Amino acid sequence: MRATGEVGSSSNAVGLSAAAIGEEIARSLTLPRALVGANLRTGATLLGFASQCVHAEAEFLRRLFTCRDLEQASTLHARFVAAMIGEGSRELTELMAVARENVALIADAAEPAPAIQLAS
Secondary structure (H helix, E strand, O other), X not given: XXXXXXXXXXXXXXXXXXXXXXXXXXXXXXXXXXXXHHHHHHHHHHHHHHHHHHHHHHHHHHHHHOOOOHHHHHHHHHHHHHHHHHHHHHHHXXXXXXXXXXXHHHHHHOOOOOOOOOOO
């Protein structure tokens, strides 16, 4: 086998061109990149929700401090719990959408690569 002198068209000992080797290396990194991306998207969604919860709880505690009696505190607490249940439900819906997107991206990245063409 001889090198042709063209960039990316020389062959190695197994008969693959440099371009084909580069394409295979890039393809082999597709799935790990998709997995890392999925983890980052999921983590960002969860951390965003956690941030909202902490802010809501801080606001609840600020308002609780100003309550003058048990009835007012109880009403405030009931509203806070109801709001958190609603937010949790919305967050679960959003998290499921992220999970579906992640599964689709990972499945696409896991598609088998086309057959390798040997250089002649």
